[in-house]
Amino acid sequence: MISTMNRHAATALMLAACSLSASADQPQKQTPDQRPNIVVIVTDDHSYQTLGTCEKDSPMPYPNFRKLADEGMVFDRSYCANSLCGPSRACIYTGRHSHMNGYLFNEHAAPFDGSQPTFPKMLQKAGYQTAIVGKWHLEAIPPGAKGDTSKYESDPTGFDYWEIFPGQGNYFNPDFITPGKDGKRVVKTEPGYATELVTQKSLKWLDQRDKNKPFMLVVGHKAPHRCWCPSIQNLGRAKQYADAIDPPANLEDDFADRPEFLKMTEQTLLNHFNVWSDEHLIKEVVPEDIQKMLSCPESKTLHTQYDWEMPEWVRMDPQQKEAWYNYHKARTVQLVKDIKNGKIKTQRDILLRRWRHYMEDYLGTVLSVDESIGQIMDYLKQNGLDKNTLVLYCGD
Structure with a gap:
């Protein structure tokens, strides 16, 4: 079964x-290999x-x-x-x-x-x-x-x-x-x-x-x-599915009308998502002014995105690092390009892109x-x- x-x-x-x-304390009618x-x-x-x-x-x-x-x-x-x-x-x-x-x-x-x-x-x-x-x-x-x-x-x-x-x-x-x-x-x-x-x-x-x-x-x-780290061979395999789905109705929930303990969980993508560790952006290709635009300043219990680097990076071997870096650099460069050309303008635009990055990595994992x-x-x-x-x- x-x-x-x-x-x-x-x-x-x-x-x-x-x-x-x-049943083990009683005479067995079944032999052990017959038990599931x-x-x-x-x-x-x-x-x-x-x-x-x-x-x-x-x-x-x-x-x-x-x-x-x-x-x-x-x-x-x-x-x-x-x-x-x-x-x-x-x-x-x-x-x-x-x-x-x-x-x-x-x-x-x-x-x-x-x-x-x-x-x-x-x-x-x-x-x-x-x-x-x-x-x-x-x-x-x-x-x-x-x-x-x-x-x-x-x-x-x-x-x-x-x-x-x-x-x-x-x-x-x-x-x-x-x-x-x-x-x-x-x-x-x-x-x-x-x-x-x-x-x-x-x-x-x-x-x-x-x-x-x-x-x-x-x-x-x-x-x-x-x-949410996909394996190296699964990087990008979930992107088409993440790009095709609609965002959930509670994506922009600010927990204003929720119990106090829920507000303390700090689980919103807009305000508590670490852009380096969680979103896997490559910091060195993000201009400083855009880094500030992407920041999540409300996080209190977690490190800020300026001092919390990708924790899995130090675990990777050179080949893993190269593949991981190249994939996420291209994703980061596209994000920066879309901000500069005006395709991403508002905090809601940032939130939606962040959510798709998150879903891609989650589904891939x-x-x-x-x-x-x-x-x-x-x-x-x-x-x-x-x-x-x-x-x-x-x-x-």
Whole structure:
């Protein structure tokens, strides 16, 4: 059975895990290999408007999301228990709300309590092999923390194998953490693009597992989290779709009639979008007067665009930098040209162009996730696992 979920997999997984764990304590009528395998794919900040499960829910076609939906079902009435990355994942793993599992914020004073019941532990007890690759994000290093930060670290529990990003992780040449023989964490930088690396590592684990036991694998992607970096080969592939869609009705929402806590989120494209880190403009080709015109002066909690450079730039190798620079330089030069020739005059004109740049990068980042799903589905089919594997997809 193959299924796709829009938001929250916790309830289904916890119920399945409880059932399997209970049955593991009793004489088994089924052999272990007859029990269903489980693959849980979790992304970060994937909007339902770009899910790709049908023609109406994405401006860009995502064939593998569509296939996953066509072969299973889409849960369009499930809800996120906590809108923050780490706390949402804590809810998924435990099936408990944040005030019960104790992990309320990304920058929490203490890491996730791994001693509490989770669905991986229940499946592990039931005889499943369990693994997680990619984003864990249940560490809690607060801003300003100095010295030894090990007290804030959180190792995955309930997993026979884990290889995770530190914190949020990076798109290009990311670090991965694995447990060392001496019990200490081992951090290694891997060349490549995060979504592709997570997929490759997940498939490698599937190849090396014990084929006589059922498995549960969590595939944790960083994508499509801010700062929305498509892979090098996918640069520009979403442009035609971003250029063709109409802007949303709430694009110019200033939150004036919204609750105070919403105003504090600083999520508007016009006033809080970083033109270098978020929009990926190349600063050196933007004249100073136009830099000021493009600025987002209202941002208070984030760095201003004058001192927050593209964070992924320092992770890239020379070839990646060249391709990234050339593509975004051309995009920046076109923007400057349109401002100089009067095609872009007002703040609303700037907003609309910024939104199209954002959508191009966002859709391009999701494209790699779609490709990842296709590779995983192909692997399951090629290895005769597709008829007995439950595939769950959800955004955190």
